Amino acid sequence: MGSIERIMAVADRVMETFNAGNQVIVVLSAMAGEKDRLISLAREVSPNPDPREMDVLTSTGEQVSIALLSITLQSRGYLAKSFTGSQVSVHTDSVHNKARIEKIDTQNIQQALDKGQIVVVAGFQGKDNEGDITTLGRGGSDTSAVALAAAMKADECRIYTDVDGVYTADPRIVPDARRMACISYEEMLEMASLGSKVLQIRSVEFANKYKVPLRVLSSFNPGDGTLIIDEDEEMEQAQISGIAHNRDEAKLTVVGVPDTPGIAFKILGPIAEANIEVDMIVQNVGADGTTDFTFTVHRNDYERAMEILKNTAKETNARDVNGDNKIAKLSIVGVGMRSHAGIASNMFKALADEGINIQMISTSEIKVSVVVDEKYLELGVRTLHASFGLEKDGFVE
Amino acid sequence: MGSIERIMAVADRVMETFNAGNQVIVVLSAMAGEKDRLISLAREVSPNPDPREMDVLTSTGEQVSIALLSITLQSRGYLAKSFTGSQVSVHTDSVHNKARIEKIDTQNIQQALDKGQIVVVAGFQGKDNEGDITTLGRGGSDTSAVALAAAMKADECRIYTDVDGVYTADPRIVPDARRMACISYEEMLEMASLGSKVLQIRSVEFANKYKVPLRVLSSFNPGDGTLIIDEDEEMEQAQISGIAHNRDEAKLTVVGVPDTPGIAFKILGPIAEANIEVDMIVQNVGADGTTDFTFTVHRNDYERAMEILKNTAKETNARDVNGDNKIAKLSIVGVGMRSHAGIASNMFKALADEGINIQMISTSEIKVSVVVDEKYLELGVRTLHASFGLEKDGFVE
Numbered sequence: 001m002g003s004i005e006r007i008m009a010v011a012d013r014v015m016e017t018f019n020a021g022n023q024v025i026v027v028l029s030a031m032a033g034e035k036d037r038l039i040s041l042a043r044e045v046s047p048n049p050d051p052r053e054m055d056v057l058t059s060t061g062e063q064v065s066i067a068l069l070s071i072t073l074q075s076r077g078y079l080a081k082s083f084t085g086s087q088v089s090v091h092t093d094s095v096h097n098k099a100r101i102e103k104i105d106t107q108n109i110q111q112a113l114d115k116g117q118i119v120v121v122a123g124f125q126g127k128d129n130e131g132d133i134t135t136l137g138r139g140g141s142d143t144s145a146v147a148l149a150a151a152m153k154a155d156e157c158r159i160y161t162d163v164d165g166v167y168t169a170d171p172r173i174v175p176d177a178r179r180m181a182c183i184s185y186e187e188m189l190e191m192a193s194l195g196s197k198v199l200q201i202r203s204v205e206f207a208n209k210y211k212v213p214l215r216v217l218s219s220f221n222p223g224d225g226t227l228i229i230d231e232d233e234e235m236e237q238a239q240i241s242g243i244a245h246n247r248d249e250a251k252l253t254v255v256g257v258p259d260t261p262g263i264a265f266k267i268l269g270p271i272a273e274a275n276i277e278v279d280m281i282v283q284n285v286g287a288d289g290t291t292d293f294t295f296t297v298h299r300n301d302y303e304r305a306m307e308i309l310k311n312t313a314k315e316t317n318a319r320d321v322n323g324d325n326k327i328a329k330l331s332i333v334g335v336g337m338r339s340h341a342g343i344a345s346n347m348f349k350a351l352a353d354e355g356i357n358i359q360m361i362s363t364s365e366i367k368v369s370v371v372v373d374e375k376y377l378e379l380g381v382r383t384l385h386a387s388f389g390l391e392k393d394g395f396v397e
Numbered sequence: 398m399g400s401i402e403r404i405m406a407v408a409d410r411v412m413e414t415f416n417a418g419n420q421v422i423v424v425l426s427a428m429a430g431e432k433d434r435l436i437s438l439a440r441e442v443s444p445n446p447d448p449r450e451m452d453v454l455t456s457t458g459e460q461v462s463i464a465l466l467s468i469t470l471q472s473r474g475y476l477a478k479s480f481t482g483s484q485v486s487v488h489t490d491s492v493h494n495k496a497r498i499e500k501i502d503t504q505n506i507q508q509a510l511d512k513g514q515i516v517v518v519a520g521f522q523g524k525d526n527e528g529d530i531t532t533l534g535r536g537g538s539d540t541s542a543v544a545l546a547a548a549m550k551a552d553e554c555r556i557y558t559d560v561d562g563v564y565t566a567d568p569r570i571v572p573d574a575r576r577m578a579c580i581s582y583e584e585m586l587e588m589a590s591l592g593s594k595v596l597q598i599r600s601v602e603f604a605n606k607y608k609v610p611l612r613v614l615s616s617f618n619p620g621d622g623t624l625i626i627d628e629d630e631e632m633e634q635a636q637i638s639g640i641a642h643n644r645d646e647a648k649l650t651v652v653g654v655p656d657t658p659g660i661a662f663k664i665l666g667p668i669a670e671a672n673i674e675v676d677m678i679v680q681n682v683g684a685d686g687t688t689d690f691t692f693t694v695h696r697n698d699y700e701r702a703m704e705i706l707k708n709t710a711k712e713t714n715a716r717d718v719n720g721d722n723k724i725a726k727l728s729i730v731g732v733g734m735r736s737h738a739g740i741a742s743n744m745f746k747a748l749a750d751e752g753i754n755i756q757m758i759s760t761s762e763i764k765v766s767v768v769v770d771e772k773y774l775e776l777g778v779r780t781l782h783a784s785f786g787l788e789k790d791g792f793v794e
Contacts, residue, residue: 004441038461044401045465046472053471056479057464060457064435067454068442074450075443082453086483087528108528131484131505 029141030061051096062122090126099134142203150210164218165226195246250302256319350387426538427458448493459519487523496531539600547607561615562623592643647699653716747784
């Protein structure tokens with residue numbers, strides 16, 4: 001949700017959908033910049049504000065949005081009614097700033113729909129058993145929408161964003177990347193976790209759990225967007241759906257650590273205690289009874305992780321510690337991998353043909369990720385996109 | 398409630414009061430400019446926004462204030478907890494934008510007080526039977542505070558404003574005007590209705606009804622302010638408590654209208670139908686069976702009232718219509734008038750001695766108001782202040 005122009009654009013989308021004969025529930029986030037404005041007000045009075053009061057403060061952002069959209073719809077001749085999270089009610093646990101939805105009352109909303117009203121709900125927020133305002137944390141509006149769609153058994157949950165769908169690769173890197181008409185929940189989860197920032201992971205998990213068809217569309221441009229649904233037979237035809245990438249990670253290696261039982265825990269335990277999340281892990285056993293142990297963390301945590309690792313290295317008599325925060329992760333994602341062999345080796349060959357050295361490899365049932373030098377990011381993405389023929393019309397559209 | 402500095406200042410006052418051994422409930426309005434910002438957002442999308450949605454929108458103003466004050470108090474080591482109007486709950490009727498308080502639940506607040514928490518409540522707002530957010534209209538935060546004080550049987554309700562109390566006259570006009578230590582509800586009601594803008598009339602009426610001691614103080618300067626309580630014997634000693642003035646009014650006269658029964662209604666009926674409020678009314682019967690009929694309206698309504706009056710004059714065969722929107726109203730207020738004769742004539746003499754012509758007179762049990770040419774406003778106020786000896790130490794302090 002951006003400025004007033006954005007509210008006008010959202011009103012247009014809502015009216016189109018309503019005019020097509022649908023009952024419509026709109027879930028809104030705060031206007032652009034509003035959250036940051038409110039948070040910085042709090043920082044002016046305290047370096048470490050109370051989470052309960054932060055929820056009281058930041059939840060006003062969506063409350064402003066729902067009032068303005070309702071007023072806009074009404075001024076264009078539509079019936080509309082706004083609901084805060086408390087008014088719905090969206091019941092959550094009491095973990096302020098990152099609450100989880102437990103239950104949604106549908107009665108008030110259903111009543112409004114029955115009266116022919118367009119229902120406008122504040123996303124990102126709910127209330128706990130005490131009646132305290134809670135917020136779901138950043139990106140929580142997507143989750144609110146999916147949860148409401150599940151509770152109301154909606155035909156479809158549409159997420160309006162800055163992009164007009166999910167692409168086979170980042171169009172800024174691959175000019176002939178194509179918008180996918182359709183993608184499975186699982187693939188979308190991998191894409192999201194691998195750095196494609198179209199949707200919040202939690203909202204996709206939620207949609208998958210309750211089998212809510214999820215559609216990503218642009219707020220500004222017309223189009224069908226990308227529909228995210230359960231895996232079906234049609235999808236099986238494609239081997240790879242898309243290429244994801246990110247440059248948010250850094251890698252650290254303990255070199256020549258004695259290969260004794262429990263060594264992985266000795267190295268990663270202190271990292272976990274410092275609340276640093278670890279993504280990929282690779283361990284190679286050497287000939288001399290020592291091992292090299294490599295893992296990746298978020299680039300912001302690189303310096304902190306390196307400090308911790310230096311201590312661990314001393315304690316475990318490791319030969320050395322090194323690291324690199326100029327790496328990129330490239331991933332191929334597709335449910336087709338399940339039924340097609342040799343996809344990973346095709347990937348490695350394509351990269352090798354371009355002289356791109358692979359530093360780490362990690363696989364799951366429907367994705368293969370590799371770590372390469374950051375300078376190869378664009379070349380790597382374009383190479384993989386072309387070598388899997390993603391620019392061609394496939395099942396995708 | 399102004400900017401962040403204002404919140405800091407309010408926190409200081411709250412801590413002083415709490416440290417003195419009191420349980421404290423703070424009622425806040427929105428930060429300066431916030432209401433206007435929200436209203437102008439709504440105007441961007443609609444010339445005539447829905448009152449229900451306007452309440453959803455504008456009530457966020459106080460919600461931001463209560464969160465920020467709670468965070469500030471907590472950062473200074475105090476326990477504090479915020480409550481929106483709905484969370485208290487403050488029950489109101491459903492007249493959005495100008496709702497009236499019907500009932501206040503004290504249970505949630507009492508629980509917080511019992512835990513040693515400072516309770517921070519959003520003023521200006523409540524909820525109706527539907528659970529919809531309502532607002533009390535401009536100035537409603539004072540009323541919220543008084544109503545809460547009444548419901549909680551508070552020892553005192555303190556209203557922090559831009560001024561440090563109620564003065565015997567406007568200090569910008571009368572340099573030796575003195576702050577009153579004490580004034581009765583009735584006098585304060587007259588002062589407020591006569592143009593002294595320290596408090597909203599409705600909050601004083603509420604305080605009077607429930608006998609809540611009301612104290613007006615400055616947010617920024619220390620001091621005891623002015624205590625507003627029930628009339629007591631001590632007050633009887635003074636004849637006049639203060640001089641009020643305003644220049645918000647305009648006067649209109651129908652000249653030479655046939656003096657028939659019902660003429661007042663014929664003249665004022667159409668004015669009332671146009672929702673124009675009439676303040677003073679004077680009628681003089683002439684010798685020729687006609688009468689001159691004069692009344693005052695708010696200066697903003699002058700042109701509209703004049704249009705209406707011209708029509709009425711034709712229909713009633715009046716000789717002429719004239720008016721003046723450069724007038725001022727001067728008033729003396731005091732419960733002492735009840736037991737002291739001749740106060741009105743002292744007032745008229747003082748003005749006459751300075752050559753100030755009186756155009757209209759209106760009296761009540763505890764006030765006398767006169768209309769004079771606007772150019773005499775400052776001179777008139779100073780003359781009355783001096784002639785009633787208000788600069789001297791009296792009962793006032």
